Amino acid sequence: xxxxNIVRRLAAGALLAAAVLPGLAAAAGYPERPITMIxxxxxxxxxxxxxxxxxxxxxxxxxxxxxxDNRAGAGGTIGSALVARSPADxxxxxxxxxxxxxxxxxxxxxxxxxxxxxxxxGAISVTPSVIVVAAGSPVKTYADLLxxxxxxxxxxxxxxxxxxxxNHLTTELLEQKTxxxxxxxxxxxxxxxxxxxxxxxxxxxxxxxxxxxxxIASGRLRAIAQTGAARSPLLPDVPTLREQQVHDVDVAVYTxxxxxxxxxxxxxxxxxxxxxxxxxxxxxxxxxxAQGSEPMPMSQTEFADFVSAEAxxxxxxxxxxxLAGKG
Numbered sequence: 106x107x108x109x110n111i112v113r114r115l116a117a118g119a120l121l122a123a124a125v126l127p128g129l130a131a132a133a134g135y136p137e138r139p140i141t142m143i144x145x146x147x148x149x150x151x152x153x154x155x156x157x158x159x160x161x162x163x164x165x166x167x168x169x170x171x172x173x174d175n176r177a178g179a180g181g182t183i184g185s186a187l188v189a190r191s192p193a194d195x196x197x198x199x200x201x202x203x204x205x206x207x208x209x210x211x212x213x214x215x216x217x218x219x220x221x222x223x224x225x226x227g228a229i230s231v232t233p234s235v236i237v238v239a240a241g242s243p244v245k246t247y248a249d250l251l252x253x254x255x256x257x258x259x260x261x262x263x264x265x266x267x268x269x270x271x272n273h274l275t276t277e278l279l280e281q282k283t284x285x286x287x288x289x290x291x292x293x294x295x296x297x298x299x300x301x302x303x304x305x306x307x308x309x310x311x312x313x314x315x316x317x318x319x320x321i322a323s324g325r326l327r328a329i330a331q332t333g334a335a336r337s338p339l340l341p342d343v344p345t346l347r348e349q350q351v352h353d354v355d356v357a358v359y360t361x362x363x364x365x366x367x368x369x370x371x372x373x374x375x376x377x378x379x380x381x382x383x384x385x386x387x388x389x390x391x392x393x394x395a396q397g398s399e400p401m402p403m404s405q406t407e408f409a410d411f412v413s414a415e416a417x418x419x420x421x422x423x424x425x426x427x428l429a430g431k432g
Contacts, residue, residue, distance in 0.1 A: 135195055135372050139170040143199040145184025147177040149296020150266050151232055151313030151398075155360045156200040158392040159229060159383060166379035171198075177293035180209035180267035182217070189217040193224070193365040195372035200229065203358045203419070204270040206412055211420040211429055212269030219416045224368040225409040227380045228401035229360040230393055232313045233333035234275060235340065237326045239303055247330045247349045250309055251285055260286030261308040264298035267291050274419070275311045275332060275356045277428065282354055302326065313358055314339060314397030332356040339397045359401060359415070361408060377405050 142163075144156045156173055164171040176184030185205040191197035199205070206219040217223075238244045244253055254261045265272040268291040279285045290307060292298040295316045301307050303325050311332070318339050320326040328343045334355050336345060346354050362380055364373075383389060384400060393400065403411065423429045 135375055136167055136169045138196065139172055140164075140167065140195070141172050141174050141197050143184050143188050143197065144173055144175045145177065145181035145188075145199065145201070145205050146175065146266055147292070147294025147296050148175055149299065149316060150294045151315040151358060151396075152181075152200055152202050152204075152360055153294070153296070154315050154396050155230055155232075155393075155398065158389055158396070159200065159362075162383040162386040162389045163379055165386075166382050167375070175294075178267070179215075180213060180269035180273070180291070181205040182209050182213055182215040182269075185209075185219075186215065186217050188363065188365060189222040191365050193368045195364060195368060195376060197365065198226075198376070199223075199363045200360055201363045202271075202360045203415060204267070206361075206363070207415045207419040208271055208274050208423065209267070209269035210416070211423045212274070214429075220413050222366050223412075224364040224366055224373060225405065225412045226362040226364060226373065226376050227384075227405055228403045228408045228411065229362060229380075229384065230315075230398040231357050231359050231401045232315045232396075232398040233331055233337050233357050234272065234311050235314050235317055235321075235328045235332065235337075235343070236309060236311055236330045236346075237302065237317050237321065237328050238309045239305060240325055240327055241305075242308070242327065244309070244329055245327075247283075247346060247351060250329060251283055253308070254286040255284075260288060262290050262306070263287045264290045264292055264302060264307045264310045266295040266298060267293065271356060271358045272311045272313075274423070274428075275354065278354050278356070279311075279351075283351055299326070316396075318395075318397045337397055359411075360398075361401075361412065373405075 144153050146152050160171040160173055176187055181204045188199040210219040244250045263276050295312055302310050321328050331343055331345045
């Protein structure tokens, strides 16, 4: 009888543990099935290119397929909100960026908190931006672009991957700092915007070098300025805005791996370790270099602090310019 009571108590304890600590139960054997990696933008842009470079090497580390799922729209906030609402079980991840976790939430009053509603797993990359025009455009320098913008009352049509994206806000900064006359045309990702730029529907665009560099190299786009503090090795002949006497517009975009908030510690540990190993893969580093991005070595804690600081920084910028909540 005593043995039976002990068995009953152990069974009850196990049931209680399963009820109170569902995350621990879910963590056992993780991952046991394919993982969905949400990209909150259309195919063809910087975040998408980074996710597709990371996916295969992360899958090797985890021993499960990593399926890319593009959920574009509203400056990246549609896909981000989907991840924020997903179960915190490690099977829904997101490659986020400065746009999804800093600029767009402040600009658009998104339904999610860019810091509190996510688990920051680790940094992936940092990428400078570049101002590009179609190959047939007469614009060769930023001064040319500025002059063209004032040549007509309507100014320039300048695209971006979405309202509130870093590309969009860089355009806004250029308007403020230099008097650029431009109308913002938002798209559901950089890919569609770049297509229209090459087709003549847009006059210019601020874009991440990772998505523009293949088109620049093939001669379909012309880069007229870089927004980073220094020239990228991929574009050694293209001057920065600083070199063209445009100041206070130093901009680069980060990407990182996120999961819903309250992800169990055991799942976090598995994903963080797999991510750090994937980021050291020669295959991944080569693809990163080819797209004009650089690794962003940080611990998980450092990255979480960085995400929080960037969200605060860009919210202050957006609020000070009167753009908060206008997306």
